[in-house]
Amino acid sequence: MGYKVSYEQADKIFEKLSETYEIWAPKRFKGKGRYSQTDLIRYDRVCRAEDIEYREKSDMPAKEVLSPITQSLFYFTEDEYIESKATSKKLLIFMRPCDIHAQHHQERIYLGNGGFEDLYYKRMNEKVKIVMMECTEGWDTCFCVSMGTNKADGYAAAVRFGDGELLFDVEDQDLAPYFEKMEENGFKPDYIEENEISLTVPEIPDKDVLTKLKSHPMWQEYNGRCISCGACTVACSTCTCFTTTDIIYNENSNVGERKRTTASCQVEGFDQMAGGMAFRHTAGDRMRYKVLHKFHDYKARFKDYHMCVGCGRCIDRCPEFISIVATVNKMAKAIDEITGTES
Ligand code: SF4
Ligand code: SF4
Numbered sequence: 001m002g003y004k005v006s007y008e009q010a011d012k013i014f015e016k017l018s019e020t021y022e023i024w025a026p027k028r029f030k031g032k033g034r035y036s037q038t039d040l041i042r043y044d045r046v047c048r049a050e051d052i053e054y055r056e057k058s059d060m061p062a063k064e065v066l067s068p069i070t071q072s073l074f075y076f077t078e079d080e081y082i083e084s085k086a087t088s089k090k091l092l093i094f095m096r097p098c099d100i101h102a103q104h105h106q107e108r109i110y111l112g113n114g115g116f117e118d119l120y121y122k123r124m125n126e127k128v129k130i131v132m133m134e135c136t137e138g139w140d141t142c143f144c145v146s147m148g149t150n151k152a153d154g155y156a157a158a159v160r161f162g163d164g165e166l167l168f169d170v171e172d173q174d175l176a177p178y179f180e181k182m183e184e185n186g187f188k189p190d191y192i193e194e195n196e197i198s199l200t201v202p203e204i205p206d207k208d209v210l211t212k213l214k215s216h217p218m219w220q221e222y223n224g225r226c227i228s229c230g231a232c233t234v235a236c237s238t239c240t241c242f243t244t245t246d247i248i249y250n251e252n253s254n255v256g257e258r259k260r261t262t263a264s265c266q267v268e269g270f271d272q273m274a275g276g277m278a279f280r281h282t283a284g285d286r287m288r289y290k291v292l293h294k295f296h297d298y299k300a301r302f303k304d305y306h307m308c309v310g311c312g313r314c315i316d317r318c319p320e321f322i323s324i325v326a327t328v329n330k331m332a333k334a335i336d337e338i339t340g341t342e343s
Helices: 007-017 097-115 119-125 207-214 217-224 283-302 313-317 324-339
Strands: 002-006 021-029 040-045 070-077 080-083 090-095 128-133 157-161 165-170 183-185 242-248 255-262
Touching: 002 007, 007 021, 007 165, 090 097, 097 119, 097 128, 207 283, 207 324, 217 283, 217 324, 283 324, 313 324
Parallel strands: 021 090, 090 128, 128 157
Antiparallel strands: 002 165, 002 183, 021 040, 070 080, 070 255, 157 165, 242 255
């Protein structure tokens, strides 16, 4: 059922929802951006509809709500441990269609990869209801249409933000009572049909081509360009890698807490194993690994979609202006060169 509500009415709905739900959405943090006098848009709890930054794409993705950049997993004392507490409320998260697709990738890895279920992710994930933010224009780094992530269904509600009013499509019956007595409306969300940039992901026909592609000179360009900061993966909607650290409180090494922190395959040392062995020694090696993971390996393993959802955040965040779209296009050219299909 569709509804039209004013911002004042939306605030009252939010107030009522807040008794049961934590409401998370992109929010603007003034002056907190990377450069002087720039803002940061990232996920945070909101109380009012006006708090939601819908005019611009968030710098950081929705994954931050369920898997924050750093979190305490459990606390230990001698031979006992206590799990950290999760919120007792349900979670209502506002996100765009590409972010919804990205959440499905996150779920697959955290809840099924290697036959293992991450309980810290699961206990948050099972509380989630999604409010899809209509997205019809995108930005100059988006390529969701190419990746097939411009449309999403299965949301609890969808919303269109207007200047003086909001339109909601409420699908989840648990949310319907909050909209009782609001003006009914036939609203259904629209979707973007064409981005400013597009991408055709090249097929890698066989293992021989893949092996040759791995040693293609195109990757070496990144040795002089990528600074291995990992910003692209931290901002990536679909990256899930993390590392764990034990924080010891005092001289007794048996008392402390285990934290998990986002990790990046782009940072030197990520692949180092016990004994000091590592596999990817240069920025180019690491770039190759990331790009093939997003645009080949993941799909080859799970047999359905590529991992990248085309949100473009890695392009926005890279201090060296490295574009994943340009990189994949270069990779396509390299494959043509290897297979002798260059035009
Ligand atoms: S690789 Fe880049 S465009 Fe693709 S999902 Fe990650 S941040 Fe978005
Ligand atoms: S591609 Fe850009 S953001 Fe990613 S590690 Fe390299 S320099 Fe940093």
